[in-house]
Amino acid sequence: MGKQKSQTKAVPAKAAPYVFPPSVWTGKKPRTLGPPTTLLASQILLFDSTLLAEECRALVGLFDSPSAAAGTGSSGSCPTLEPSPAARRGEAQRTNHRFSTTDASFAAALFAHTGLAAALSTHLAPTPDGRRPVGLSANIRIYRYDPGAIFGPHYDDHATDPASGLRTEWTLLVYLTGQQDGVDGGQTVFYEDHARPGPGAGAGSKERGRIVAPLSRGTALLHRHGRSCMLHEALPPTRGTKWVLRSDVVFGR
Template identity: 45%
Template sequence: MAPKKPAKNLPPKELPVAPPTLPWPRLHPLLPASSLSLQSILPEQIVTIPNFFTSTLCNTYLSFLQKNISLTTTPGKPKRGEAVRVNDRFQTMDEVFAKTLWEQSGLKEIVEREEDQVGLWGGEVVGLNPNIRIYRYMKGQFFDKHYDDSNLLPSFPTPNASGSSRIPCETTWTLLIYLTGPADGIVGGETVFYTEATKKLKSEEIVVEPEKGLALLHRHGRDCMLHEGRLVSEDGGVGKWVLRSDLVVRRAK
């Protein structure tokens, strides 16, 4: 019998998508984009932006989320084709917040600094996925080994010379922003990537610790690496919180 393939990170259909009515906090304070840079963990696969959110901003968003959203715990026995995950989730479609996060956080400037943007990001980056997801991992929760799928966005809003238009796009990189970390008493919960094994080399682990304020970007879709969110062994009474979106690129005709 062939070995069972790791599940993909498919959107759980049972979770309700909330209307875009959240009064998101202002993105302040932030470090200037000129003080931030991409740190390559694995070339063209995994990069991070340390201090992308300041500690103060992380605390502001954490307090806001704790008061304003209702989390849904994912089932321990997922549907066929879904990754095994035990965590608490919330998602909302919010084009305004996605645009704000892209343009005002400094991410747009950081992404566009790269010389070969199309080669690195898989196309011309036009913004962030409006499907905003919030994850919380309490003690004993985890996200098993999986791959993240790319998603097609047939009508994505982009500015042009005459105002704005909607064009077909797709996602190419996952964006994770850690709102808590070891400073909050979190132990475990690392995001771990696995290189492919060959006849001569064993698979190796690439471990990214959920540092508070860190942004992690990793390629997804057909070039996604196998990865997992390790079990949280201590949650500090607050849990590991993550804000998730994706880089969106213009689809090639």
């Protein structure tokens, strides 16, 4: 009896990461950002108008459309947001929807076109070993917070940029919607003593222990992560939908 021939099973091709269209950007020349608002020195900075209103609308429109909801578009695929999985032990509860892709070209454009490259080289101090801001992580995330959605108290850790292999040091959040769009609530709150004030704390102590970043469309919020990260959380929107773009600042030599 002859030997049976082994059959090689076909391995499904892995879908290519979603790539953001260049059409989301307004203008061709890199912009210049104004000086930041410092919420806490060397910890929390805000850069207003990092993204223009039309850029925010274009990014939200990629996900908030009938084709996105169906997972199809003119190219045969469209980015879709997924509900956050249930928190495992030791993880913060999160009930927002999210999307993640690896797009080095978009990260490079976000860094250079918006003026973040020059601004961060000026306003973010080098690490003790001499590394400086050199780019943004290619791991690009989009978050959607419907009314009542939260991201509970947590810390952000360092990550490795999938494109360069370099380490990240600061979190970057860019608000794609804000108060201008009728969103109430949804602010990012930091706790100075690394503890959320309990229900028995007085109003004064709650305010003293909290740093609240206003939710303003197009504003970039930067805060340190890793061992220097402060406990923080995303409060739930009470009206409207909060959209956020997330990346991280890559440091190198």
